[in-house]
Amino acid sequence: MAVLTGAGISAESGVPTFRGPGGLWKDYKPEDLATPEAFARDPQLVWEWYNWRRETIHKAKPNSGHAALVRLEIQKPHFTLITQNVDGLHDMAGSGRMLKLHGDIWRMRCTVCGSNWPDRRATLPKLPPHCGCGGLARPGVVWFGEPLPEGMMQEAEHATLEAQVLLVVGTSAQVYPAASLIPLAKQAGARVIQVNLEPTPYSEIVDCALEGAAGEILPRLVE
Ligand code: BJW
Ligand code: ZN
Numbered sequence: 300m301a302v303l304t305g306a307g308i309s310a311e312s313g314v315p316t317f318r319g320p321g322g323l324w325k326d327y328k329p330e331d332l333a334t335p336e337a338f339a340r341d342p343q344l345v346w347e348w349y350n351w352r353r354e355t356i357h358k359a360k361p362n363s364g365h366a367a368l369v370r371l372e373i374q375k376p377h378f379t380l381i382t383q384n385v386d387g388l389h390d391m392a393g394s395g396r397m398l399k400l401h402g403d404i405w406r407m408r409c410t411v412c413g414s415n416w417p418d419r420r421a422t423l424p425k426l427p428p429h430c431g432c433g434g435l436a437r438p439g440v441v442w443f444g445e446p447l448p449e450g451m452m453q454e455a456e457h458a459t460l461e462a463q464v465l466l467v468v469g470t471s472a473q474v475y476p477a478a479s480l481i482p483l484a485k486q487a488g489a490r491v492i493q494v495n496l497e498p499t500p501y502s503e504i505v506d507c508a509l510e511g512a513a514g515e516i517l518p519r520l521v522e
Contacts, residue, residue, distance in 0.1 A: 300371070300375045300377060300378050300379075300462050300463065300464045300465075300466070301378075301379045301380075301381060301455075301458045301459050301461075301462035301464075301465050301466070301480075301484070301489075302368055302371070302378075302379070302380050302381065302465070302466045302467075302468065303381045303382075303383075303465065303466070303467045303468070303470065303477065303480055303481070304368075304380065304381070304382045304383065304384060304389070304468045304469055304470065305382075305383045305384065305468070305469045305470025305471065305472075305477075306383070306384060306469060306470070307468065307469020307470060307471075307495060307496065307513060308362075308364045308365065308384070308388075308468050308469040308513045308517075309359065309362075309365075309384060309386050309388050309469075310469065310512075310513075311362045311363075311364065311512060311513065311514040312359040312360060312361060312362045312365075312388055313355065313358065313359050314355060314356055314359050314386055314388070315355065316469075316471075317329045317471075318471050318473070319471075324348050324351060324352075325348075327348070330443065332344070332345055332348050333440075333442045333443055334442050334443045334444060335442055335444060335445060336444075337442075338437060338442070342427045342435060342437075343426055343427055346423070346426040346427045346428070347426060349404065349438050350422055350423055350426060352404065353404060353420075353421055353422060353423070354421050354422055356386045356387070356388075356404060357419075357421035358421075359386065359388060360388075360391070361388045361389070361391050361392035362388075362513075362514045363514045363515075363517070363518050364468065364469075364512075364513035364514040364516075364517040364518075365388055365389055365391075365392035365394070366392055366393075366518070367517035367518045367520070367521040368380060368389070368392070368394060368468075368517065368521075369392050369393045369394050370521050371466075371521050372394060372395065372396060374521070377461065377462070378396055379396055379397075379398065379454075379455075379458035379462075380394050380396060380397045380398070381397075381398045381400060381455045381458065381459075381477075381480065382397060382398070382399055382400065383400050383401050383470060383474065383477050384399075384401070385399070385401055385402055385403055385404040385438075385440045386404060387403060387404070387405050398451055398454055398455050398458070399448075399451075400441070400447050400448075400451055400452065400455060400477050401440055401441040401447070401477075402438075402439050402440035402441050402448065403439050403440065404438055404439070404440060405417055405418065405419050405439075406418070406438075406439030407428065407430075407436045407437070407438065407439055408436065408437050408438075408439045409430035409432060409434045409435075409436055409437075410434055410435045410436070410437050411430065411432055411433070411434025411435065412430060412432045412434055414430060414431075414432075415439055447476065452476055455477075455480060456480065456483060459480045459483050459484050459487070459489070460483070460484075460487050462484065462489050463489055463490065464489060464490045464491075464492065465480065465481070465484035465489050465490075465491045465492070466491075466492050466494070466520075467481055467491060467492070467493045467494070467495075467501070467505070468493075468494045468495070468513050468517065469494065469495060469513050470495070470499070471499055472499040472500055472501050473499075473500070478500075478501070481493075481501045481504070481505070482501070482504065485504055485505075490506045490507075491504075491505040491506050491507075492505065492506065492507045492509065492520075493505045493507070493508045493509065494509045494511070494513050494516045494517065494520070495508070495509075495510065496510065496511065496512060497510065498510070
C-alpha cells in the first residue's frame with residue numbers, strides 16, 4: 300500500500316494550505332515565493348515568508364489523520380508514505396517509511412558550499428541566515444522549477460507500482476511530478492482512494508473519492 304499526502308492533512312493541525320483559504324501571505328501566492336528566481340531577487344522576503352511559516356508549524360501538533368497513517372504503517376507489511384509536506388508532522392506522529400518529495404522546512408542548505416544541516420528553531424534570529432562558510436543559506440525544500448531530491452521520484456513511482464491501493468490525502472493534485480503518481484497507480488491497476496474536502500482534477504478517475512476532513516475520515520478508514 301502507498302499513501303500520497305499533501306498540505307490538507309496538516310490543515311487540522313493549524314498549518315495553512317497553499318491553495319484556497321489561508322494560502323496567501325501578504326498578498327503573495329506560493330508560486331510568487333517558492334521559486335529560485337524569487338529567492339535570487341529578494342532572499343530577505345522569501346526568508347520572511349519561511350520564518351512566518353516556521354512559527355506557525357512550530358506550534359502545530361500532528362492530528363488524528365497523521366496518527367491513523369502511523370497505525371496503517373504498523374498494520375501493512377508493504378507500506379510507503381509519500382508526502383509533499385515539508386512540515387515534519389508525519390515524523391512527529393511517528394511515521395517511519397517515508398519519502399519527502401519536497402524536502403524539509405527544518406533543514407537548511409548553503410547556496411555556496413552545498414552543505415546542509417538541521418535547524419528546528421521556531422524563528423531565525425537574523426535574516427537571511429548564513430552558512431559557516433559565509434554563503435547565503437536557503438530552506439532545504441524543493442521550489443518550482445527545481446528537481447526533486449535525487450532518486451526520490453523513482454522510489455515513489457516504484458512504491459506506487461508495487462501497491463494494490465494508493466490512498467491520496469489532502470492534496471489539490473496540481474503540482475507535478477507528485478500528482479502524476481495518481482494516474483500511474485490507476486494505469487498499474489491499483490485501487491485509488493482519495494480523501495479531500497473537495498473534488499480534485501483526479502476525482503473522476505479515482506475508484507473512491509471521499510469528501511471530508513482527513514482527521515475524521517482516516518481514523519474510520521483505518522479501523
Ligand atoms: C483537506 C483538508 C482536510 C484542506 N482534509 N483535505 C507537468 C505539468 C505541468 C507543470 C509541471 C509538470 N511537471 C513539472 C511542472 C512544473 C511544476 C508544477 O507542477 N507546476 C504546476 C503548479 C503547474 N513542478 C515543479 O516545478 C517541480 N519540479 C520539477 O518538475 O522539476 C523538473 C526538473 C527536472 C530536472 C531539472 C530541473 C527541473 C517542483 C515542485 C515543487 C513544489 N514546491 C512546493 C513548495 C515546497 C516548499 C515549501 O513548502 O515552501 O510544494 S509548492 C507547494 O505545492 C508545496 C506543496 O507540497 C505542493 C502541493 O500542494 P498540496 O499539498 O497539494 O497543497 P494545496 O494547498 O494545493 O492543496 C491542499 C488540498 O487539501 C486541497 O485540495 C484542499 O481541498 C485539501 N484540504 N483541508 C482533507 N482537513
Ligand atoms: Zn556554505
